[in-house]
Every structure is written in structure tokens, then in C-alpha cells.
Amino acid sequence: MKNYDIPYKTYLSESELPDKWINVKAFMKSQHDPFLNPATLEPCTAEDLKPVFCDDVIKQELDCTTPYIDIPEEIVSFYKMYRPSPLVRAYCLEKALGTPAHIYYKFEGNNTSGSHKLNSAAAQVYYAKKQGLTSLTTETGAGQWGTALAMATAYFGIDLTVYMVKVSSLQKPYRKAVIETYGAKVVPSPSDTTAAGRAILAKMPETGGSLGCAISEAVETATNTPNCRYVLGSVLDHVLLHQTVIGLEAKKALDKYGVTPDVIIGCAGGGSNLGGLIAPFMADKLQGKTDTDIVAVEPASCPSLTRGLYKYDFCDTGRMTPLARMYSLGSGFIPSANHAGGLRYHGMSPILSKLYHDKYMRAVSVEQTKVFEAAEYFAKTEGILPAPESAHAIKAALDEALECKRTGQAKNILFGLTGTGYFDLKAYMEYNAGNMTDYVPTDAELQKGFASFPDIPQNR
């Protein structure tokens, strides 16, 4: 296939939309360690998870053997409102860089939630509706997950309460407005509506909140409200499963042109986007069919893979959730407030943690001024204003493409452009004004976070 035969943007037809997710766990030779019930330190059963999560997603969470899982028709119908998403050949970027590399990106920002988060929101809300639930709770930090979930609950007709990190709800009133336009209730967290919130407020009345605290409030409300469950937008296995629609579409589009990516790059906060993008390619790699270089990009200010420990940890700062074995900075780690984008989570998807630990992928960390420099360059050349999260992947892709220019290699680079930056303009303004600084935690600061790991036997 000649270079110029590949369009700028490839849209699959709606009939080519995946009708099954791919369960990467079914291709892994060894599984990640099981979630543990923090009270008993025994592996979590479906029964343990039932008060918090919907039945169908629990089944998916615990399924390590089914390689392909049907996407219900109702979810496919929802996907058709904004999917298939385009696979873009970055001709303009290649030309501007003067690189022999061929750069592709899968763009997930063409929907009102502004990111890939909608892929799992749609699925989780559908299963909740099917189960006869009447309301859901969640937390949101940057706001993309809250928006996505509000869109899905509006569509399927379920109530939603979003615990929004207080400082975010103040700094991003417009994010709050979008969520409310879709009919969801936004509660700035910590709030006096939960015991967890009241406890934190009593200790720290002036706190701006944190994602971990908002999770604690959302879980508490879900378990105390009849016909209500909690939904989470990243980290967990079922979320990664839903996000595999990204990678499946990308692979199908690339296959049309006979293109095999040499490098796949994605930003990694909780890991759902990266996990979804790489899933079908990773399945091939796990089966020894390919040797694709897979790269997780994380912020230098919150470096769970590159500087964290592979240990059992809580998923929230309130220490209410099951324990997950994952790369983590400790649930007590709080990233510097000067970090502008998302990707502030202390841990990393157990699936990705395991794949990283077993050396099926690598990780790099990037500093935020470099990330915004890449974001601005990308906006000017490709015409899309990226979310700061997505710009982490852009930065790594640019580095890879420039390395190709140096070596003369015409690698196929695929990266995930998870979303748009329309609600991150405060950060862009800081960058434009030259007021943005970098932050890299010292070893001593990391040690403080590590001290928050639960004191349990780690080798099981």
C-alpha cells in the first residue's frame, strides 16, 4: 500500500464496529494477583463486590478466561452516536517534523465528554439499567469521567450523583455545568453528605479534596442507598475491557492498509485508555506473533510505573476499597498541586502493572512543561487542541519520531489521543504566560507515600 493511499482519517463503517470486547487476561500466561478483601486478606469473591458494583461488571472483572466478550446491542447502539472514532494519519505532523516515521493516532475526543471515558460509561450504565438499578454514584477529578457518565445516565435514564473533587469544581465551573446540563447532581467533595466526607472536613475543614476522598464518598453513598451502585472510570479490569473498543477499531483500520505498528504509545493515569488501545496488539504479542514496542507515558510528578512499587495497595485514600496488587506510589501519595493535567492517580491498572512487571511493555515519564510544549506544537500542526493527559502521549510520540529522523528508520508509530483540552485552558493559559513549572518528587517525598502502603504480607 503506497503512503498516499492512506487517508488522513480512516473511519470504519458502523457495521465494522466491534461486537465483542477483547479480554487481554485470557491471553496472559500468568494473571495479576487477585483483589483482596481488606478485612480478611482473602481474594475478593463476586459476593464481596456485589454491594458496590453491578453484577455484570463483577463477572467481567473476575473473568480471566473468555478471550472475547459480547458487546450488548444496546451498547453498540450507544457507541454509534460517536463511534467508530477516526484513526488519523498525522501527515501534517510528519511533514513538520521531517521524520521518515509514519505517525498514526486514534482520536477519542469527538464526543461531548471530550475523551475515551464514554466507552466504559456507556457499558457500565447499560448494565446498571439492565439490573434494575435506579441510581449510580461516582467521583470525578478533571471531569471527563463525570461528564461521560452523565451523558450515559441521561441516555439510559438513571440518576447519577458525582462527587467532584472540590478544588476541581471550583476551578472548572464549566465542567460542572456540562455535567448538570446532562441532569446529574454534582456534590463538591469532601461534603457533609457522607461519614467519610464529614470525617475529612472535621480534620481538614479547608481541604480542596482529592480523588481518593471523592471515591470514598461515592462508595459510601452507593452502599447506603437502595438500588444504587458505584461506578469507576479507570484502573479496574472491566473498565479496560470496555476500552478495548479503541484498540480493536485501530487494529481493524490499520489492517486495511497492511500497516503493523512498530511502537504503540499511550498516556497512563489509571491505565484504561492505554490498556484499551494496546489490548489486541498485546494479545498478539503475548502469543508471540509480534514484538511491538509498547510504551506507557506518565507524568514525572506522579510516576507510578517508573518509580512506584509493585505491591498490594488500596485503590482510594479512604482505604475502603479492595486491595489491588499494582504499581503504586502509595494511596497516601498526593501529587503536587502544580501539576495541571489529569493522570494524578497513585496507582496503575493491575493488568498493566502485571504486563509491565513481566516486561511486555515499558514506561517513560515526562515533565509537564515539555508536555505542553508538545501539545502546542501538535495543536498548530494537526489542528486539534489536545487534553494535557493526551499530550503526554504526544510528547513521547514526537520523541520517537525525532529519533527515527536521527536514525533514518521509517517506523510505524501509533499513539492514543484520548481527548480534547477545551476544559483545560487554565493550564494552557499558565503555559502561554510562561508561568508553568515542573515538579518531580524527591526520593524522600516518595518514601512518605510508600509509608502509606498497607502493612500486609506482599508475597502470596
Next chain:
Amino acid sequence: MKNYDIPYKTYLSESELPDKWINVKAFMKSQHDPFLNPATLEPCTAEDLKPVFCDDVIKQELDCTTPYIDIPEEIVSFYKMYRPSPLVRAYCLEKALGTPAHIYYKFEGNNTSGSHKLNSAAAQVYYAKKQGLTSLTTETGAGQWGTALAMATAYFGIDLTVYMVKVSSLQKPYRKAVIETYGAKVVPSPSDTTAAGRAILAKMPETGGSLGCAISEAVETATNTPNCRYVLGSVLDHVLLHQTVIGLEAKKALDKYGVTPDVIIGCAGGGSNLGGLIAPFMADKLQGKTDTDIVAVEPASCPSLTRGLYKYDFCDTGRMTPLARMYSLGSGFIPSANHAGGLRYHGMSPILSKLYHDKYMRAVSVEQTKVFEAAEYFAKTEGILPAPESAHAIKAALDEALECKRTGQAKNILFGLTGTGYFDLKAYMEYNAGNMTDYVPTDAELQKGFASFPDIPQNR
């Protein structure tokens, strides 16, 4: 073609992108009255326009005979970054309304400028570059045009100064930030950088500015700066010409399924979106091939077609531009500050004015609380948060679909969804909080605007 054979979204392939714009004037039996030089009251010549506009767009502006005009390859390449735009079958909306109507919309919001404005920005900047110009000036109100132009100037490598209505630059700091991220200079207007700005500031030091005033500043700077021209984002014939890419794509996509729209609906401020959407359909209607019902939707607060006069008027409040015969409320008309969306321009495209005057299209006006009600309903059912401007068309399309429900008619309704509302959330917040009010100018208020028409012979 069966109903369910039409996908939710139809994307043409890139090879189907139009390579010619359609010049609707070449199909009109009689032309709109010529622009007049305000000094001589003689029809404007290309020479008159040369100090202000680029040579190629002047040629397009004055061309009433060439039915199809080539789109240069460089512009087609730019279009490929975000076009073809999807034609969406609004299945979710139809179902929610319970209407037998088939509703289609052409969605122009999937690009960072957030609207159709980029279609003309790309063209105008390309021609400027080709002519060897080094800088451009423009004005922006809501900010979509300024953003679009900043994207195009970043791509083609030309400097840009945007005179942004001062109140907008204060109310929409994030819009300003996007424009600056693309490397353009934003000057809140009125400013002390121009004689026009200084004159207004001397008279009204506290003014928040107006679009008309920003136009005056941009034109003055363009004419006083070497190798600089002024570019305008609506109203003029060449802008409508560039926007015909919308209608041409829409028609090609509908033709694939054998669908002929019975009604075409678009919001109308300066008229470029509506003019572009309807162009190929109007060409058929002008040739007697169809009798499509074509509807312009304007805000009740700024009703140039439904309550204005068809007279020669200035295009700016500073009275520096050529005179255009158009439906206008008078260049001195200032719409109520309580109007949240765009569509605040006092006049209307001369082409659309003529077509309306000759009864080839009709116009309706809608009140803003009804517009936001429609916007919210649309967001919840179709998953896209519309710009307030676009929501005017949504409101009229909903009314049409509900009328079909009453009568049982299965009409094909096509409307233009010009853009997204990510930068209009202040207005959505007002609406969510129940603080939004309607405003309809009284006859006496309209008379004040009418008093600002230039005192020249109107019948030529």
C-alpha cells in the same frame, strides 16, 4: 433504501471531498444589488476593495456567473484535517420525539475551532499566503471565528491580530487562551491601538465594545499595515461560497441513500452557515427541479430577516465598510446584552437577503429560553452539547418534527449543527439555574436602530 440501512453517521471518503465550491449566485435569476462605495455611492469595484481584502477573495466576491469554482489543492489538504464532516441521522432524537419524520443534521463541530467557521478561514488564509501577505486582521465576538482563523494562520504561517469584543475577552478568557495557543495576538476592542478604538474610548471609556467596533479597528489596522489585509467570517458572498462545502457534502451523502430533504433548517446570524448548507439544494430549487422548504432561524432578540428592513446599510457600526443591500436592523442596532448566544449581527448576507426577498426561503425567530430548552433536550438525546447558535436550528427542527407527529407526515428534515457549546457554558449555567430571560425588542426599539440607516437613495 430502507430506514435501517442508513447509518447513524455518514462520513464521505476523503476522495469524495468536493473539489469545487458551488456559486449559488450563478443560479439566481436576479442578483442582489451591488455593494456600494460609501464615498461615491457607486458600485464597488475590485480596486475599491483591494486595500482591505485579498485579491482572490475579491474576485470570488464579485463573481456572479461561474457556477462552480475550484477549491485549490492546498485548501483541500487543510480540509482533510477535519473534513468530510459527518451527516448524522438523528435516530435517538426521532425515537425520543416519537415522530415519523426522518431527521438529519450536518455536524460541523468536530474541530478545535468548534464550528463551521474553519471552512472559510482556511480558504481566506490560503489566498492571503498565496498573495505574499505577511499578516491578517480580523474581529471576533463569540470567538469561533477568531479561533478558526488562528488555526489557519498557524498552519499556513501568517501573523494574525484578532480584535476581540472586550466584554467577550473578559467573559471568555478560555476562548482568548485557545486563540493565543495557536499563536495569534488578541487585542480587546475598543483599544488604543487604532483611531477608531481611541475615538470610541474617548466617548465611552467604560464600553464593553461591540462587533461593529471591532470590525472598524481590524479594517483600520489592515489598511495601515504593509502586506496586511482584513478577513471577515460571515455575511460576504465569498464566505458563503467557501461554506458551500457543507451543503455539497450533505447532498452527496443524502444522494447515496436516495434521500431528498423536504425541509432544510439553519441558524442565521451573518448567514454563512445557512448559505453554505443550502447552496446546492437552492441551486436545484432556483432551476425549478425541487421545491424544498428552506428555513432561516434567527433569535427573537436580533430579528434581521423577520423584522428588519431590506435596505442599503453599513456592515459595521463604525460606518467604514462598503454599503450592502440587505435585511438589517440598522448598523446602530445593539442587541440586548441578555442574549447569550451569537447571531447578534445587525444585518444578513446580501445573497440570503435577496433569496428571502424573492421568497425562495422563509424565516422564523425563536426566543432564547426555548433555544436552550431545545439544546438541553438535544444534548441528552443525541449526546452532543450544541452551541447556542446551532440550537436555534435545533429548536426549529424539533418544532417541525413535532408538527410531523401531529400530521403523520414522514418528512425528511435536514438541519445544520454548526458547532459545539464548550465555550458557552456560562449561558448554560444561567439556563440551568433558571436565571435566563427572553428579550424581544419593542417596535420603538427597532425604530431607533432603523434611524441609523444611511440616508441615501434606496431604490436604484
